[in-house]
Amino acid sequence: MRRKIPSNSALMAFEASARHGSFARAADELALTEGAISRQIGRLEAFLGVTLFERVGNRVRLLPNGERYAVQVRESLDRLERDSQYLMGQPSDGASIDVATIPTFAVRWLIPRLARFREKHPNIIVHLTERMEPFVLAGSGFDAAIHFEHPAWTGMRTHRLLHETLVPVCHPALLGKGEGTVSLDVLPLLHRRQNPDAWQRYAQETGIMLTNPAVGARYDLHAMQIEAALAGLGVALVPRLYIETELAEGRLAAPWPDGESISKTFCLVLPEPIRLSDAPIQVFANWLINEARSSNPML
Numbered sequence: 001m002r003r004k005i006p007s008n009s010a011l012m013a014f015e016a017s018a019r020h021g022s023f024a025r026a027a028d029e030l031a032l033t034e035g036a037i038s039r040q041i042g043r044l045e046a047f048l049g050v051t052l053f054e055r056v057g058n059r060v061r062l063l064p065n066g067e068r069y070a071v072q073v074r075e076s077l078d079r080l081e082r083d084s085q086y087l088m089g090q091p092s093d094g095a096s097i098d099v100a101t102i103p104t105f106a107v108r109w110l111i112p113r114l115a116r117f118r119e120k121h122p123n124i125i126v127h128l129t130e131r132m133e134p135f136v137l138a139g140s141g142f143d144a145a146i147h148f149e150h151p152a153w154t155g156m157r158t159h160r161l162l163h164e165t166l167v168p169v170c171h172p173a174l175l176g177k178g179e180g181t182v183s184l185d186v187l188p189l190l191h192r193r194q195n196p197d198a199w200q201r202y203a204q205e206t207g208i209m210l211t212n213p214a215v216g217a218r219y220d221l222h223a224m225q226i227e228a229a230l231a232g233l234g235v236a237l238v239p240r241l242y243i244e245t246e247l248a249e250g251r252l253a254a255p256w257p258d259g260e261s262i263s264k265t266f267c268l269v270l271p272e273p274i275r276l277s278d279a280p281i282q283v284f285a286n287w288l289i290n291e292a293r294s295s296n297p298m299l
Contacts, residue, residue, distance in 0.1 A: 006047050011073050013040035014052065018062055018070035095280040096125035101146040103130045104223040105266065108242040109162075110146065117287050124280045137271050143281045145269040146288075157270040159285070161292035164239040164266060166198065166259040169252040171232040184256055185209050188234035189216035190225050195262075198237050202259045226252075237262075241295070266292075 016026035017037060027034045045052055052066035062070060101110065106128050114126060129142070134152035137145055149158065168184065175182050189199055189210075199213035216234060219225050225236035226243060229252060237259065246252040270277060274285045 006044050010040045010044040010047070011077065013037050014044055015070065015073050015077055017041060017053070017060065018066065019074070021060065021062075023060055095123065095278075096127060097143045097280050097284055098127045098129065098141060099144050099146060099284075100129050100131035100135070100140070100142045102132065102148075102266075104221050104242065105146060106130070107223055108226075113291055116291075117284070120287070121283055124283060126284065137269060143270075143278070144285065146266060147269060148264045149267050153267070153269050157273055158267040159270070159274075159289055161266045161268055161289065162241055162295060164241065164264045166202070166237050166262050167240045167243075167254050168202070168235050168237050168256045168259075169226075169243055169247070169254045170229050170235040172250065172253045173232055174235070175253055175255065183209075184235065185211055189213065190228050190234040190236040191216050191218045192222060192225055192237070193218045193220050198259075198262055201262045202237060205259055205261050206257050208256065 012030065013026060013032070013036075016029050017023055020026050020029070023037045023041070024034045026032075027037045030037070041053060048069075050065050050069075051063060052069060053060040054063055110128070117124075117126065131145065131147070134147060134150045135145075137153075137156055146161070147153070148164075149160070170187065174187055185208075191214075192198065196214070196218075199210060199216075202208070203210040203213050217228065219228065222236075222238045222242060225238050226246070228234065229236040229238070230246065240247075240254075240258065243252055243254075247254055268285060268288055270281070270285060274282055277285065
């Protein structure tokens with residue numbers, strides 16, 4: 001059945017005219033005459049049976065129907081452009097995969113290791129997209145997700161990767177000359193907004209006295225907390241797997257015990273078993289699981 005869709009030329013003329021509020025400026029952008037733009041808009045309005053613009057002399061103004069339609073058309077054209085550029089960027093002799101992941105995990109753990117994957121599989125491109133919350137993987141456009149274990153993944157294939165154990169860290173200068181001599185209770189605490197009770201739970205688990213564990217600056221991401229700790233702004237309660245390098249180099253100090261109970265487990269989420277997945281995802285999944293096992297052989 002033939003789709004009832006306006007021509008691309010009419011939609012592009014409309015979107016440019018709506019964005020600029022002017023047929024003349026739209027004509028300049030699209031390298032057309034103002035008359036050509038006006039005719040395209042006229043054909044579009046005739047096709048839709050709706051007046052989109054109010055014409056006042058040489059000026060035009062979107063009517064309410066036009067305003068709503070402009071938003072929808074702009075989103076559709078933007079999506080079409082992104083999808084087209086994505087395909088244009090595909091390797092002719094290889095493949096690519098799309099993976100949704102937690103941003104700090106991607107920046108602090110995954111991306112530093114991707115060079116090893118590329119060395120072994122140079123023809124597979126890995127695209128990463130940030131996703132903070134679990135979502136329905138089927139139909140999302142993603143081949144896989146790397147996230148925390150969560151009931152939302154029920155029905156999908158999950159593979160445990162790494163255990164996230166939180167540890168308090170700070171810049172060594174905050175500890176004075178004798179590392180460990182400064183009480184945690186007198187230092188400023190840094191919080192992750194999504195875990196507002198983390199310090200309270202840490203204090204209960206370890207028995208360390210914290211007079212007011214809720215006081216302190218809040219950040220959206222563990223990556224922000226880590227940078228704040230490196231800047232000497234306070235003590236951050238962050239996953240140890242994110243700051244191993246900084247601890248080894250002495251740029252961060254961790255004289256306090258880990259919070260063993262306030263932890264989560266990262267997992268790889270697939271829509272189907274690895275052996276039934278497309279070859280590029282099979283390769284990536286097996287590589288990722290092996291990388292995680294080498295970092296955390298307990299899982």
